[in-house]
Amino acid sequence: MTEQHSPVQGRDAGAESSAPAPALEVRDLSLRIGGAQILEDISLTVPRGQIVGVIGPNGAGKTTLFNLISGVLAPTSGQVLLGGRDLTRSGITQRAVAGLGRTFQTSSLFPGLSVHENARLAAQVTEGRAISLFSFPRRGDAASRRATALLEEVGLGHRAEHRAGDLPHGDKRKLEIAMLLATDPEVVLLDEPMAGVASGDVPGLTEVIRGLHRDHGCTVLMVEHHMEVLLGVVERVAVLHFGHLLAMDTPEAVMADPTVQSAYLGETV
Numbered sequence: 392m393t394e395q396h397s398p399v400q401g402r403d404a405g406a407e408s409s410a411p412a413p414a415l416e417v418r419d420l421s422l423r424i425g426g427a428q429i430l431e432d433i434s435l436t437v438p439r440g441q442i443v444g445v446i447g448p449n450g451a452g453k454t455t456l457f458n459l460i461s462g463v464l465a466p467t468s469g470q471v472l473l474g475g476r477d478l479t480r481s482g483i484t485q486r487a488v489a490g491l492g493r494t495f496q497t498s499s500l501f502p503g504l505s506v507h508e509n510a511r512l513a514a515q516v517t518e519g520r521a522i523s524l525f526s527f528p529r530r531g532d533a534a535s536r537r538a539t540a541l542l543e544e545v546g547l548g549h550r551a552e553h554r555a556g557d558l559p560h561g562d563k564r565k566l567e568i569a570m571l572l573a574t575d576p577e578v579v580l581l582d583e584p585m586a587g588v589a590s591g592d593v594p595g596l597t598e599v600i601r602g603l604h605r606d607h608g609c610t611v612l613m614v615e616h617h618m619e620v621l622l623g624v625v626e627r628v629a630v631l632h633f634g635h636l637l638a639m640d641t642p643e644a645v646m647a648d649p650t651v652q653s654a655y656l657g658e659t660v
């Protein structure tokens with residue numbers, strides 16, 4: 392996507408788009424805990440189908456932003472909108488029903504269950520059935536078929552019967568993405584998907600992330616410290632610094648921005 396490069400300091404350079412309601416919009420979002428201002432006046436928009444990266448030094452507020460968007464935390468002020476709908480006061484489940492999916496920094500799998508059982512539980516939610524391992528699933532039921540198809544799609548078909556807890560990190564992440572896909576999300580938040588993943592598994596996982604966008608039309612917001620991966624996948628990058636949005640623009644514009652370089656890229660990118 393080509394975008395006019397404009398000065399990027401302190402604002403979302405895509406926020407003035409006249410497109411219909413963006414898939415995700417955050418307006419003046421702030422969080423204060425005790426005396427600490429964790430996030431302050433964050434505003435950004437993510438158009439439908441775009442992949443946006445979120446970067447920033449440790450403690451910049453990236454995970455907190457995800458927690459506010461997904462409803463894990465309530466903001467002190469500001470709004471979160473999904474497809475133009477204000478979900479600021481909605482709980483985690485309501486946001487999931489509205490089309491928001493999320494992975495966490497730490498794995499959220501059931502480690503003692505098989506890969507297929509994990510995927511099937513996620514698929515059961517979409518089938519509108521209560522999550523249950525005790526419903527005597529048959530290989531042929533709809534949730535099982537969907538789980539099998541999604542595992543094939545992310546390249547885990549051959550591991551379906553493995554214990555999820557025994558998977559290497561890269562495969563755990565793929566399984567989490569298969570489970571996300573089982574819920575048909577429109578907007579996906581990925582929190583450091585490459586964390587702990589062996590370098591040899593990075594290209595395969597990167598392809599799975601691209602597939603979220605390419606094959607499922609998902610809008611993706613992705614925190615990632617692995618800059619090579621991030622810059623190769625995203626269309627825009629949001630830079631957080633001490634709880635503020637320092638910039639949001641194309642990777643090229645952000646990387647060339649002296650403010651970003653001095654504030655964040657003192658570390659090598």
Ligand SMILES: Nc1ncnc2c1ncn2[C@@H]1O[C@H](COP(=O)(O)OP(=O)(O)OP(=O)(O)O)[C@@H](O)[C@H]1O
Nearest residue numbers: 424427429447448449450451452453454455456631
């Ligand atoms: N519940 C809390 N109470 C007080 N301070 C908090 C709380 N949660 C987060 N913080 C602080 O808010 C800041 C932002 O934390 P956050 O985890 O969002 O950063 P991050 O950018 O995701 O960091 P990292 O890259 O290390 O994961 C940090 O200084 C953190 O210590």
